Amino acid sequence: MEAQSRDMASEAKAVHEVLPNVVPLWEVFSTLIPSGPGKMVEPFVWNGKELLKELKRIAYDVKLGGEVERRVLVPVNPGLKKLGLYTATHTIYVGFQIVLPGEVAGAHRHTPFASRFMIKGEAWTTVDGVEISFREGDFITTPRWAWHDHVNRSSEPAIxxxxxxxxIPKFLLASTFQDYGEEVQPLMTGDLYTRSVSTGLTPAFSLDWTKAASPPLKFAWNDTYGMLKDLASISDGSPYEGVTVMMKDPSTGRDVSGSLGADMTLLKSGTRTKSHRHTMSVVYYVVKGRGTITVEGKTLPWGESDIIALTPWAYHELANEGPGEAVLFSINDRPLLTSVGVYREEPENK
Ligand SMILES: [Fe+2]
Ligand SMILES: [Fe+2]
Known part of the structure; x- marks a missing residue:
């Protein structure tokens, strides 16, 4: 057997010599099919209060326009930074954006799917002519390749x-970007179209707002939080994920995009979830409360406004260690993994 593998190895060298652009599978097998995700994405907590303070500090110095398409600070996973990748996990980019009163972040479009969770203030985003206002706690989506611009008509900064x-589009060599050419788009229907999609109230007469294939969505904080509170009054939720609601497109029942999904989680006081792992990665934003996340035995504290990156396929548990409830908004790549057929989850058998 040993002699045979030595023969195979020397034969392999011969393959390299004869065919420089061909490799024997056994030499690259573990690179092609790794037994786990490796350490590329590190579990990490960014101090949100410091990040938001820095965002406000630079806001009046960094002018929008030219190179500054958007005024955004981007949490970068330390594991990915080493590889020249500027995202929170290998699939999820998050960025913290500030638009000052009266400012316009000009219209553009791109193949990446985009979504926005309002932290402070109010802004108006126009998506393919449909204007959507959003304020603290609201979550809105921008479908792929839809023109979008952001305006702040209020008297306070919007963050x-x-x-x-x-x-994802970058990996697929399908990432494209285009400027609209003008600062803002003409409005088509105000927010009527979005309201129709969200509520199911459809006009019984003909209107020319035929973007239904991929509508921008809005999940208002009062609806999301109200649902969580009502659920929490009758249930402790999942032992692994707490009281969690998934945000779904009400017109299709599907996730908000083909790649990323959005959840909101309420952890009751004293909650400690059971250790488990899943192939999806997650980025949490802590809306309120404080606690810890333990990933593969390493415990990291989090508090209000912090951002948490959760490694795929790593055992983890969340604990609420504050006096009251904790609420965490999160983005995950579950839809992508599910559609490819590689979503897996399992509890830790301790
Ligand atoms: Fe954009
Ligand atoms: Fe989890």
């Missing part, structure tokens, strides 16, 4: 978290 799937 939100963008969540995009930039690594």
């Amino acid at each position: 939100w978290m963008d969540a995009l799937d930039t690594p």
